Amino acid sequence: MTGPCAHHRNSTVRPDDPSPKYLPETDLELLSEFRIGTPRAIQRLLADLAANRAPVSLCSAANPEVFVISRLESLDDEWLQLEIRTDSTRKRELLAPGRCTVVAFVNDIKVQFEVAFAAAEATPELVSLRTQHPAEVFRIQRRSAYRVRPPIGQTGQVTIRGEPGTETSFELMDLSATGLSFQRRQEQQSFEIGARHEHARIELRPRVPVPCTLEIKTIQKLEPVSGVPQGWRIGCALIDMPPEVERLVQTYVQDVERLLIRLRDND
Numbered sequence: 326m327t328g329p330c331a332h333h334r335n336s337t338v339r340p341d342d343p344s345p346k347y348l349p350e351t352d353l354e355l356l357s358e359f360r361i362g363t364p365r366a367i368q369r370l371l372a373d374l375a376a377n378r379a380p381v382s383l384c385s386a387a388n389p390e391v392f393v394i395s396r397l398e399s400l401d402d403e404w405l406q407l408e409i410r411t412d413s414t415r416k417r418e419l420l421a422p423g424r425c426t427v428v429a430f431v432n433d434i435k436v437q438f439e440v441a442f443a444a445a446e447a448t449p450e451l452v453s454l455r456t457q458h459p460a461e462v463f464r465i466q467r468r469s470a471y472r473v474r475p476p477i478g479q480t481g482q483v484t485i486r487g488e489p490g491t492e493t494s495f496e497l498m499d500l501s502a503t504g505l506s507f508q509r510r511q512e513q514q515s516f517e518i519g520a521r522h523e524h525a526r527i528e529l530r531p532r533v534p535v536p537c538t539l540e541i542k543t544i545q546k547l548e549p550v551s552g553v554p555q556g557w558r559i560g561c562a563l564i565d566m567p568p569e570v571e572r573l574v575q576t577y578v579q580d581v582e583r584l585l586i587r588l589r590d591n592d
Contacts, residue, residue: 347380347382347394347428347429347430348382348384348389348392348428349382349384349389349426349428349437350435350437350463350465356437356463356465357504357542357543357560357562358501358503358504358542358562359463359464359465359466360461360462360463361461361462361463361464362460362461364458366462367458367459367461367462368402368458370431370436370462370464371397371400371405371458371462372400373431374397374429374431374436375397375399375400377431378396378397379396379397379429379430379431380394380395380396380429381394381395381396381397381407381427381428381429382394382395382427382428382429383395383407383409383419383425383426383427383454384419384425384426384427384428385418385419385420385421385422385425385426386422386423386424386425386426386439387421387422388418389426391415391418391419392419393409393410393411393415393416393419395407395408395409395410396408397429398453403457403458404455404456404457404458405440405455405456405457405458406453406454406455406456407427407440407453407454407456408452408453408454409451409452409453409454410452416451420442420451420454423441423442424439424440424441424442425439425440425442425454426438426439427439427440427459434464434465434466435463435464435465436462436463436464436465437462437463437465438459438461438462438463439459440454440456440457440459441456441457442454442455442456473499473500473501473578473581473582474498474499474500474581475497475500475529475581476581476584479529479530479531480496480497480530481496481497481500481527481528481529481530482494482495482496482497482507482527482528483495483496483497483505483507483525483526483527483528483539483561484525484526484528484534485514485522485525485539486522486523486524486525487514493513493514494528495507495508495509495513495559496508497527497528497529498558500527500529500574500577500578501578502571502574502575502578503562503563504542504560504561504562504563505527505539505560505561505563506543506558506559506560506561507558507559507561508547508556508557508558508559509556509557509558509559510554510555510556511554511555511556512554516541516544516559517541518541518542518543518544519540519541520540520541521538521539521540521541521564522538522539522540522541523538524536524538525537525538525539527574529577532573532577535570535573535574535577536570537563537564537566537570538563538564538565538566539561539562539563539564540561540562540564541559541560541561542560542561542562543558543559543560544557544558544559544560545557545558545560
């Protein structure tokens with residue numbers, strides 16, 4: 326991840342110098358597959374944070390360079406309370422936007438969410454921030470998030486069914502154990518966020534095609550290239566995969582990882 330404080334190498338978490346892992350993820354497209362939106366699941370995750378007394382990084386929603394290391398002081402069915410002890414200047418900068426991004430770790434899994442509060446609460450004397458439970462939490466497992474591109478000479482495709490008896494193939498851009506993206510060209514069918522496409526398949530030459538169900542999560546317009554039709558990056562989650570299909574995808578991702586490591590070591 327590029328961004329603030331990327332130069333730090335000290336893994337000790339101090340109020341003025343957090344480990345880079347405690348900085349918020351900024352690519353929301355990559356976070357979509359880790360989203361938790363049900364109140365009961367959010368409550369359980371927050372309870373884990375409180376039980377583990379895990380250090381928490383509070384970052385300004387306007388500027389992640391403005392942060393303070395905190396902890397979750399208390400929790401009930403509706404509210405949570407975060408410690409906020411730092412100098413008045415930093416506190417004022419942190420609270421000015423009325424929102425903070427919270428980052429913590431539970432059993433080596435990164436947890437990230439946003440909290441909001443009334444501007445009237447953002448005073449220099451404030452030592453605890455009381456806020457309602459977040460509407461969504463991201464539980465980020467880096468191993469499953471790791472995305473690979475098909476190696477040179479082993480192009481991949483994503484094939485999606487359209488009208489009865491028709492299907493369209495798209496260029497696979499990257500693939501992880503839980504999601505993928507492909508490129509849609511201007512003359513090809515358009516997509517809608519949230520739409521599901523059943524009976525799709527991933528073609529990873531020279532392997533056998535992998536059947537899958539896709540849910541569209543993101544649509545991103547690609548930078549235009551002179552002489553090339555406009556393209557879009559379509560980000561998808563892999564939905565309800567049978568265990569044997571999930572293993573096929575995981576094996577492919579791991580094989581590409583190993584290949585990349587060998588190529589890097591031989592450079």
